[in-house]
Amino acid sequence: DAGVIQSPRHEVTEMGQEVTLRCKPISGHNSLFWYRQTMMRGLELLIYFNNNVPIDDSGMPEDRFSAKMPNASFSTLKIQPSEPRDSAVYFCASGMVTQYFGPGTRLTVL
Amino acid sequence: QKEVEQNSGPLSVPEGAIASLNCTYSDRGSQSFFWYRQYSGKSPELIMFIYSNGDKEDGRFTAQLNKASQYVSLLIRDSQPSDSATYLCAVNNFFTSGTYKYIFGTGTRLKVLA
Numbered sequence: 386d387a388g389v390i391q392s393p394r395h396e397v398t399e400m401g402q403e404v405t406l407r408c409k410p411i412s413g414h415n416s417l418f419w420y421r422q423t424m425m426r427g428l429e430l431l432i433y434f435n436n437n438v439p440i441d442d443s444g445m446p447e448d449r450f451s452a453k454m455p456n457a458s459f460s461t462l463k464i465q466p467s468e469p470r471d472s473a474v475y476f477c478a479s480g481m482v483t484q485y486f487g488p489g490t491r492l493t494v495l
Numbered sequence: 496q497k498e499v500e501q502n503s504g505p506l507s508v509p510e511g512a513i514a515s516l517n518c519t520y521s522d523r524g525s526q527s528f529f530w531y532r533q534y535s536g537k538s539p540e541l542i543m544f545i546y547s548n549g550d551k552e553d554g555r556f557t558a559q560l561n562k563a564s565q566y567v568s569l570l571i572r573d574s575q576p577s578d579s580a581t582y583l584c585a586v587n588n589f590f591t592s593g594t595y596k597y598i599f600g601t602g603t604r605l606k607v608l609a
Binding site for chain 2 (some may be wrong): 418420426427428430433435440441476482483484485486487488489
């Protein structure tokens, strides 16, 4: 298995632009998680899906953030409009009790 | 009070020594506990999980859980320079609704000195 796949690995954009991060979970995993990691706040859970349904989005910082999971093999996290304070590493993870993380997307918003 | 607390470190130990990493949690209903290792610039990877009070050993790693004290620890025996990384404690809670809450600590940075 290829593990959790994320794209892009790096994204540099300007403030106000739309950013879309992509994730392909491990086949057969029913749960998918989006995290954000910064030095100041550590690893924060943004949202998770179970069987493609969003279960808890209480960690989504504000309405500029949205996430979708149209099918079992694909999820997106969108930020519109992006702001410099959104700069972080965004991880996708799949699994249930134990989570397997993707390589992350390093986002820089100028 | 943070829900999952770890000392940020760095914790420095000489090569060959035992490294002891600690984590406390606030929710008494927490059911499962995990240790992840994260190398700089990489993603977290699972080392161990533990559900029951007591010790669980896997190679050089031992996880210890004390639910009464709301305390979980990770011991690394015969520490190697390659063990230098940030160690994240995570706590999970399942609910009858079918949802669960998975919370990470901010991590402890371990440095093993050659």
